[in-house]
Structure formats: structure tokens, C-alpha cells
Amino acid sequence: xxxxxxxxxxxxxxxxxxxxxxxxxxxxxxxxKKTRVANATLKDDSGEILLxxxxxxxxxxxxxxxVRIEKGWVSEFRGNLQLSAGKFGRIVKV
Numbered sequence: 688x689x690x691x692x693x694x695x696x697x698x699x700x701x702x703x704x705x706x707x708x709x710x711x712x713x714x715x716x717x718x719x720k721k722t723r724v725a726n727a728t729l730k731d732d733s734g735e736i737l738l739x740x741x742x743x744x745x746x747x748x749x750x751x752x753x754v755r756i757e758k759g760w761v762s763e764f765r766g767n768l769q770l771s772a773g774k775f776g777r778i779v780k781v
Contacts, residue, residue, distance in 0.1 A: 691733035693770065695763040701770065702755045702781065703731035705738065711745035729754070729770065737769040744778055755781050 688699045711725040725745040729738040738756075740748060748754060760773025772778050 689733040739771040
């Protein structure tokens with residue numbers, strides 16, 4: 688699926704290049720668990736989307752990496768679409 692086709696509330700398989708990665712930060716979830724997250728920008732030939740890298744993924748990827756998100760979760764946060772591996776998906780380098 689292309690980034691331009693993504694809509695909130697769906698699971699999708701997407702492939703693209705990470706063009707920007709912010710430094711990971713520690714956060715406390717709404718359930719009181721400490722975790723890490725890094726925001727990245729994923730790009731393909733149709734557009735860009737915010738990619739949230741959680742836990743071990745926050746340190747595993749860098750700018751220039753080509754990745755495939757399998758069964759990724761698309762959501763909306765503060766009016767912007769974002770993509771993450773979600774509960775059942777995964778992110779792999781290609």
C-alpha cells in the first residue's frame with residue numbers, strides 16, 4: 688500500500704525510506720509503564736508519514752534505512768496521520 692492511500696484505523700503493509708529520525712525519548716504510558724519512542728518520517732513515491740518507533744525499534748533504525756512495515760497500525764494524532772508497528776505488526780529493514 689502507498690502512503691497516500693493510508694487512512695486512520697486500518698492495518699497496512701507499507702514500504703519506504705526513513706528520511707528523518709528524532710532522538711529516542713523515555714515516556715510513561717497511560718498504564719504507568721516506562722518505554723521509549725522515537726519519531727521518524729517515512730517516505731515513498733506518493734508521500735510522507737510520521738512513523739512512531741517504539742521500544743527496541745526506537746534505537747534500531749536510522750536515516751536512509753529502507754524498511755517494510757508489516758501489519759502496521761495507522762492512527763491520527765493532533766490532526767496528523769501516523770504509522771507504527773502497533774500490537775500485531777513489525778518493522779524490518781529491506
